[in-house]
Amino acid sequence: MLNIRNLHVKLEEEDKQILKGVDLSVEAGKVHAIMGPNGSGKSTLSYVLSGKDGYEVTDGTAHLGDIDLLDIEPEERAAAGLFLAFQYPVEIPGVGNMTFLRTAVNAQRKARGEDEMSAAEFLKVVRARARELKIDADMLKRPVNVGFSGGEKKRNEILQMAMLEPKMCILDETDSGLDVDAMKLVAEGVNALRNEGRGFLVITHYQRLLDHIKPDVVHIMADGRIVKTGGPELALEVENNGYADILAEVA
Amino acid sequence: MSATAEKQNATEARIAGLNLQTDGWSASTRSDAVARLRAMGLPERRDEYWKFTRPDALTQADAPQAALFDAGEAALFEGTDTLSVVFDDGVFNADASDPLAMDHLSIERLAGAGADIHWAKGVYGVLEARGQTPVPRPLATLNTAFATDGVLIHVTGKAPKPISLVYNHSDEASDAILHHVIKLDAGAELTVLENGPAAARFNKVMEVDIADTATFHHVRAQGRDHERRAATHLFARLGTESTFKSFTLTVNGRLTRNECVIELTGDDAIAHVAGACVGDGDFHHDDTVFITHDAERCESRQVFKKVLRNGAVGVFQGKILVKAGAQKTDGYQISQSLLLDGDSEFLAKPELEIYADDVVCSHGSTSGAIDEEALFYLRSRGVPEALATDLLTLAFLAEAVEEIEDEGLRDVIVDRLEGWLERHRG
Numbered sequence: 001m002l003n004i005r006n007l008h009v010k011l012e013e014e015d016k017q018i019l020k021g022v023d024l025s026v027e028a029g030k031v032h033a034i035m036g037p038n039g040s041g042k043s044t045l046s047y048v049l050s051g052k053d054g055y056e057v058t059d060g061t062a063h064l065g066d067i068d069l070l071d072i073e074p075e076e077r078a079a080a081g082l083f084l085a086f087q088y089p090v091e092i093p094g095v096g097n098m099t100f101l102r103t104a105v106n107a108q109r110k111a112r113g114e115d116e117m118s119a120a121e122f123l124k125v126v127r128a129r130a131r132e133l134k135i136d137a138d139m140l141k142r143p144v145n146v147g148f149s150g151g152e153k154k155r156n157e158i159l160q161m162a163m164l165e166p167k168m169c170i171l172d173e174t175d176s177g178l179d180v181d182a183m184k185l186v187a188e189g190v191n192a193l194r195n196e197g198r199g200f201l202v203i204t205h206y207q208r209l210l211d212h213i214k215p216d217v218v219h220i221m222a223d224g225r226i227v228k229t230g231g232p233e234l235a236l237e238v239e240n241n242g243y244a245d246i247l248a249e250v251a
Numbered sequence: 252m253s254a255t256a257e258k259q260n261a262t263e264a265r266i267a268g269l270n271l272q273t274d275g276w277s278a279s280t281r282s283d284a285v286a287r288l289r290a291m292g293l294p295e296r297r298d299e300y301w302k303f304t305r306p307d308a309l310t311q312a313d314a315p316q317a318a319l320f321d322a323g324e325a326a327l328f329e330g331t332d333t334l335s336v337v338f339d340d341g342v343f344n345a346d347a348s349d350p351l352a353m354d355h356l357s358i359e360r361l362a363g364a365g366a367d368i369h370w371a372k373g374v375y376g377v378l379e380a381r382g383q384t385p386v387p388r389p390l391a392t393l394n395t396a397f398a399t400d401g402v403l404i405h406v407t408g409k410a411p412k413p414i415s416l417v418y419n420h421s422d423e424a425s426d427a428i429l430h431h432v433i434k435l436d437a438g439a440e441l442t443v444l445e446n447g448p449a450a451a452r453f454n455k456v457m458e459v460d461i462a463d464t465a466t467f468h469h470v471r472a473q474g475r476d477h478e479r480r481a482a483t484h485l486f487a488r489l490g491t492e493s494t495f496k497s498f499t500l501t502v503n504g505r506l507t508r509n510e511c512v513i514e515l516t517g518d519d520a521i522a523h524v525a526g527a528c529v530g531d532g533d534f535h536h537d538d539t540v541f542i543t544h545d546a547e548r549c550e551s552r553q554v555f556k557k558v559l560r561n562g563a564v565g566v567f568q569g570k571i572l573v574k575a576g577a578q579k580t581d582g583y584q585i586s587q588s589l590l591l592d593g594d595s596e597f598l599a600k601p602e603l604e605i606y607a608d609d610v611v612c613s614h615g616s617t618s619g620a621i622d623e624e625a626l627f628y629l630r631s632r633g634v635p636e637a638l639a640t641d642l643l644t645l646a647f648l649a650e651a652v653e654e655i656e657d658e659g660l661r662d663v664i665v666d667r668l669e670g671w672l673e674r675h676r677g
Contacts, residue, residue, distance in 0.1 A: 050631050051627075051630070051631070052627055052631075053623070053627070073630070073635075073636070074627065074630040074631050075630045075631075075632075075633050075634060075635045075636065075639075077631075078630070078631055078632055078633035079633050083631075084631055086628070086631075089628070090624050090625050090627075090628040091625075092622075092625045092628065092629070092643070092646060093646060093649075094643075094645070094646025094647065094648075094649040094650070095642055095643070095645075095646045099642075100629070100632075100642075103634055103638065103642065104629070104632035104633050104634050105633075107632075107633045107634045107635060107638065108632075108633035111633065111635075143646075160632060164632065164633065
């Protein structure tokens, strides 16, 4: 599904190498987790994959199926089935959440040559999905993420994911700023979307999110590379011993 | 005050070709206006009040030509049930207009009103003259003196539907001067719509006298001809617990100066004036607003948003004057520009002058570009860059557009803005 080979990335504005040869493959139906200390390059990886400005790929490739992600615009990556749940969802005053969702859903459908969703059909689906995530009608009407609590913002990300039905979901520190109840709700939303055709890449600092979203594979990232890969037990090892032991081991 | 010789000459040159009406009820007001105009002279670029906008094209003897423009779309408020009054290049078009009759109001043409209309005499040129202090507005005085037509509306109750003033432009050299007078009796309600390019050069005054508890709504669209020029003045006087809400959409036009002069003379009155303008290229748009609080507990709001690209220029001069004794005044003023490239320019001069000690007045002015974070967020959800930019631009304009209370009229305006943005993508 997602294949990253030898990915090297530096900041565009300064001569600072962030990713130094990332190799990673996420298969359809699987959940991969990336853990790692601050500054290891986890968020940069998610931004580069989704096409944010400010980064320069100096080497390597990233494909979603047959599609060369690095060669196309952010909106084309989205239409191809890539979704990034932001660590810090952006507030957009003046744009209604509902308008935003419908514009996004229909823009993707149009890009894929599919029929647009009618207003009535859209409303039906979005209401059902929102209910599952305990997102009320008021949150749908309000401007995108404006005045939302941390938990509401993250639930809104998952709602977008549910509406857009991407093939490959990247969750960038979705647990940050969430209390236990909010995290459970978000995790349930994600788990409901797990299926054979969909891959997940869950980026997190802490093991606790992975108690709720059970990964198949866990990667440890440090200094711009994947330094260790293992099963769910690797996350527990980090939880118990921190990163120091693992980093010492691979150094 | 007397004008310099240079100003006097320019003023005489401008009015030499104009016809001063010497009979009828407005004759004495008109001759007084000529005298006032001669004393102050037409504006010139050295005048402080015209620092950001060159008045030359508005004051020169002959109107600069303006090519005709086929917008290729239906007239703006065509889907709304209105009483429509049509002017072609400033000349009343009886065939295209609805009969001038409606319940709870009387409507007559300025040009046709030969009889002595007492109520109109108490407003025509009166609010304009009041609005000359402390800042002179000579183009409005010129209008009072030489207006060729307009409508006189006296509202005695709740008008059943809006009056729509339609201004067509079909002569490349037309130079129109229209003057409307609207008087609302206590408790009366009226919505006035205005729409159209009007003329190659358009000088328009609207005086609105709003008695206690009366309500006046105004939604105006100035578009879409590229070469038109306009100087408009809106004078309003508000009584106790009355409401005035005015919104203007401006698309295209080489030069537009909209002055709005509001006097809150009765307690607990509300005045909102808002504008959204979008300009691409040879576009200069000036909103000049002066709101005087002269009563207690009044609320005023000024919300102006400008979207500019390819060298377009936006100007905002807005003032709130709170007189001694106008306690508990609530004044708000915001002027913002969204500059879609580095070539465009926004010039703002917000002013507060307050002589009462128990008031809340806030003002702000900003210039910014499209928010890159928001743009990326939208694109990451699959919204193409151009559409995402349009969405964010509409979001920027929303605060002004939302000042239109009527949802149907608001939708009409948003629809036009969407169309314009789609045609003017970068």
